Amino acid sequence: MNSATREAFGAALVELGAMNPDVVSLDADLAGATKSAGFKKAFPERFFDMGIAEADMVSTAAGLASAGKIPFASSFSVFIVDRALDQVRNSVCYPRLNVKLVGSHAGPSCGEDGGTHQAMEDIAVMRSLPEMCVVVPADDVEARAAVLAAAEYDGPMYLRVARLASPTVYNADSYSFDLLHGDIICDGDDLTIVACGMMVGRALEAADLLADQGIRATVVNMHTIKPIDAELLEECARKTGHIITVEEASVVGGLGSAVCEVLAERYPVPVRRIGVPDVFGRSGEGSQMLDYYRLNKEHIVEVAHEMLGR
Amino acid sequence: MQYDLQAITKQMRIDIVESVNAAGCGHPGGSLSAVDVIATLYFKHMNIDPANPRWADRDRFVLSKGHAAPALYAALAERGYFPREDLITLRKLDSYLQGHPNMNDTPGVDMSTGSLGQGLSAANGMALAGRLDGKDYYVYVLLGDGESQEGQVWEAAMSAAHYKLDHVIAFLDLNGLQIDGSNDEVMSLGDIAAKWRAFGWEVIELPDGNDCNEISVAITRAKATVGKPTMIICHTVKGKGVSFMENAVEWHGQAPKGELAERALADVHAL
Ligand SMILES: Cc1ncc(C[n+]2csc(CCOP(=O)(O)OP(=O)(O)O)c2C)c(N)n1
Ligand SMILES: [Mg+2]
Numbered sequence: 157m158n159s160a161t162r163e164a165f166g167a168a169l170v171e172l173g174a175m176n177p178d179v180v181s182l183d184a185d186l187a188g189a190t191k192s193a194g195f196k197k198a199f200p201e202r203f204f205d206m207g208i209a210e211a212d213m214v215s216t217a218a219g220l221a222s223a224g225k226i227p228f229a230s231s232f233s234v235f236i237v238d239r240a241l242d243q244v245r246n247s248v249c250y251p252r253l254n255v256k257l258v259g260s261h262a263g264p265s266c267g268e269d270g271g272t273h274q275a276m277e278d279i280a281v282m283r284s285l286p287e288m289c290v291v292v293p294a295d296d297v298e299a300r301a302a303v304l305a306a307a308e309y310d311g312p313m314y315l316r317v318a319r320l321a322s323p324t325v326y327n328a329d330s331y332s333f334d335l336l337h338g339d340i341i342c343d344g345d346d347l348t349i350v351a352c353g354m355m356v357g358r359a360l361e362a363a364d365l366l367a368d369q370g371i372r373a374t375v376v377n378m379h380t381i382k383p384i385d386a387e388l389l390e391e392c393a394r395k396t397g398h399i400i401t402v403e404e405a406s407v408v409g410g411l412g413s414a415v416c417e418v419l420a421e422r423y424p425v426p427v428r429r430i431g432v433p434d435v436f437g438r439s440g441e442g443s444q445m446l447d448y449y450r451l452n453k454e455h456i457v458e459v460a461h462e463m464l465g466r
Numbered sequence: 467m468q469y470d471l472q473a474i475t476k477q478m479r480i481d482i483v484e485s486v487n488a489a490g491c492g493h494p495g496g497s498l499s500a501v502d503v504i505a506t507l508y509f510k511h512m513n514i515d516p517a518n519p520r521w522a523d524r525d526r527f528v529l530s531k532g533h534a535a536p537a538l539y540a541a542l543a544e545r546g547y548f549p550r551e552d553l554i555t556l557r558k559l560d561s562y563l564q565g566h567p568n569m570n571d572t573p574g575v576d577m578s579t580g581s582l583g584q585g586l587s588a589a590n591g592m593a594l595a596g597r598l599d600g601k602d603y604y605v606y607v608l609l610g611d612g613e614s615q616e617g618q619v620w621e622a623a624m625s626a627a628h629y630k631l632d633h634v635i636a637f638l639d640l641n642g643l644q645i646d647g648s649n650d651e652v653m654s655l656g657d658i659a660a661k662w663r664a665f666g667w668e669v670i671e672l673p674d675g676n677d678c679n680e681i682s683v684a685i686t687r688a689k690a691t692v693g694k695p696t697m698i699i700c701h702t703v704k705g706k707g708v709s710f711m712e713n714a715v716e717w718h719g720q721a722p723k724g725e726l727a728e729r730a731l732a733d734v735h736a737l
Contacts, residue, residue, distance in 0.1 A: 180598070204594065204629075212621035215584040219591020222569070222577060224522065225598070227591075242581055243618070247588060251569050251578035 157296070157324050161317040161354075162260040164299035166191025169228060171300075172307050173199045179307060182217055182229045184210050189319075190230040190260040210235045214243035214257070221253040226307050232266075233259025233275035233316060237282060248312045249287045256306045257282075258315045263404035264432055264449055265320040265354065267442035274437030274445075280409025282314040283382045289313040290382040291335070292403075292411075294356035297326040298379060301333030309335060318404075320442035322354035325377070338385040344372030347398035347460055350389070352378050352411050355402040355451060362456035371460060381411050386418045393423040398463050400428050404451050407431035428459050469509040471678040474544060475501050479707045479734040481540035481553050485563075487727045488554035492565065494730075495717040497537040499641045499676070499702040500608060504529075506681040507606055508541040516546040519573040525603050526576040526592050530585020531610035531639065532566040533719070538575065539563050547574035583616025585609065586636060590622055593631045604689065608637045612644030615653045620665065626695040627666030634695040635688045636667075640675065641704035643715045659699055668696040675700020708733045 172179050173195055182204045187193040196203040206213035210231055217227035229236065236259050237244070248255045259278055266274045282290050289311060293299035299317060306313050325341070341356070342363055351359040356377045363373040374392055378384065393399060399419065401412035412429030419425060432449050440448060478501050486492040504527075508514070512525040529538045536556060543550045548562075555561035562571045566580030577588045589607040596603050609619065626634050638658065642648055649655050662669045668691045670684045681700065688696035704718070705711025708730045711722075722730045 180594075202598065206625060207621070207628075209618075209621035209625070211584075211618040212587045212590075212625055215587030215618070215622070216591040216594070216625065219528075219577070219588035219593075220595045221591070222588070223526075223592045223595030223599075225595050243584055243587075246578065246581040247584050 158321060159296045160319060160321045161293050161296060161299035162191045162319060164296035165258060165303055165315070165317045166194045168300040168303035169195045170198045172304060173202065176226065176307060178224060179226045179228065180204065180220055182206050182213050182227055184208055184213050184231045184235065186231050190258060192228070192230045210240040211243045214240040215247040217255045218247035218251070218253045221255045226254055226256070228256045228258055230258035230260065232273060233262035233278045234273055237275060237278040241281065245285055249285045252287045252311055254310055256313045256315060258317060260317045261319040262316045263318065263353070264437050264445035265318050265404055265442040267319065267445055268439050270439035271436040276406035276432045276437065277409065278316060279381055279403070279405045279411060280413065283409065283414060287312050288382065289380065291380050292316045292352040293379055294353060294377050295322060295325045297324055297328045297331050298333060301331065302379065305333055305335045316353065318354055320354065323357045325357050325360065335380055336383065336385065338388045339377040339379065341375045341377055342373070344374045345396055346372045346464065347400060348374040348376060348392040348396045349400045349402060349456060350376045350378050350411065350415055351402040352381060353404055355404055358451065358453050359402050359456060362453040365453055365457050366460055371464065373460065378411060381414050384414050384418060386422060389415060389418045390422045393419050393425045397425050399425060400430060400456060400459055400463065402430045402451065402456060404446060405431055406434060408434050426463060428463055430456060430459060471505055471509060474509050475505045475678065476734065476737045477544055478505055478537065478540040479737060481543065481550065482536045483708065483730045483734050485536050485539065485553040485556040486721045487731065489557040489721060491721050492536055492557060493533040493719050494708070494721065495643070495704040495711055496531060496610060496639065496641070497534045498706045498708060498711065499704045500534045500537045500639050501706065502676045502678050503608060503637050503639070503681055503700060504537050504541045506678045506685065508545050510682055511685050512606070513603065516574065519547060523601055523603055526589070526605045528577045528585040528589045528605065528607040529567055529579055530607050531582065531613050532579030535565065535567045538567055539572070542572070542574040582610065582613040583618040586619055586622035586626070589634050590626050590629070590631055593634045594629060596633060604633050604635055606635050606637070608639060611638060611640045611642065611649050611655060612652065614638065614655055614658065623662065623665040623667065630693050631695045632692050635685065636695065636697045638697060638699045639702050640699055641702045643704045643718065645718050647715055662697040666694060668694050669699060670696060671699045673701055675702040676706050707737055
């Protein structure tokens, strides 16, 4: 409950390891931080320390996958996405190998490590690669479900998890994760808030505030940004006519862009993107950083008012 | 089955020249230098089944220097993975023979390559999987000397030694040339054998890396090496078998045209 999605990833990986002997894990000297360390402890013979060598780690994972393993390669998002991009592209996506890339400490919520460590562009970059599936779980419950679903899905996947703990949105007992479909969490006719990751919780808070003011918002958790649930987006656009996207990632190429691409062609309605502007991050406590970039309920409410003219 | 490696390597060189000529582009130099290593593997040492290219227990080959695809395709065709006639479709729009190897397009290709520096890591991954599954297959990988300038090669060199991957057997196609000049002009490799040794590898150096007998003896030795990976350094001639291409940097990445195309074909037929 209310734990970071990286914690849930680590625990789910151990669960998965017990169920499926083909699951293996690799890390680049950040197992303690990404939480793959739990798997290392439980299944030492199936865990591979790859040293601080992300390029080698990703191509090695590709080789493992080519021989039938289901490798989860983890590191900080900025290193596995950016440092190893050529390997992700040519060793994993081009041959469509069954490699799961787990990028933790993504986004400004990464916090104090600052600009070098806060991947803002990871969603955009991973989304641009053919064959890649991009998943950003909303909370610990969904992160666990997404890890289990990743092992069932045959193909390259990028799973974005966060360092910062965030409120649990879903009920662990009743939630069922559907990889290819976004999840409508609350329903309203006035506007739609499409969010991913820990912004889903904040979108729900904003929807509550708006409800108090008589504005009824639909909130969609778009956990899978590629392939994106275009049908659902069109349905929401038709129903509410106004869309706000919220992500703790760059507005350049991320969830907001993906939503705009779909709606521009299928059912154009006004869209406002809330996210990190086109800048590098900076040091600060994780939740403070979210407020610094105005990734909070107050800002979502403000944008809703602007959009609706009330 | 015993194959006549002299006849095979001659036929592969003919295949390479014909396919690159037909494509009108491609990489003849590094394909011709690698023929003898690839032939010795596919026709003497590798435990494979062309009728079942994805057989789980097979030996694997990763052509890390993926631009030598014409040499790999020639070996696969001659070994029966697909019809030799298709070799001349190389690089054409409807062909399953891509400019650089793609494992999902071409039967027998074990790993997609083309971005230099990634193949050894992939080979390590295959060997780790084999060990986990209790399988005894070998993973062979061929690197270029220019390619060895990539940092990832040395990351992978460390990993293979760290994990004691004695079922990884690597070859270095030491032809001395890359695209913009000799290795020494572009970026010196220094004492390359000492480097691999220092990274914890068994190193075998072949003065004539275009001699199938030498290569075969080295492979047998490498398979007997326990507890560490082996690098077989092959001193080769880039463009081997086509007189005007031998040791000539300009034949790295272009097809001969007109009269030169005919001379290249005549040269390999006369081998
Ligand atoms: C990462 C990467 N950078 C650049 C290239 C372009 N390239 C193709 S072949 C080549 C030279 C390779 O030289 P070497 O490894 O010596 O190959 P060989 O002489 O055996 O043909 C280059 C730079 C590439 N394919 N991949
Ligand atoms: Mg060379």
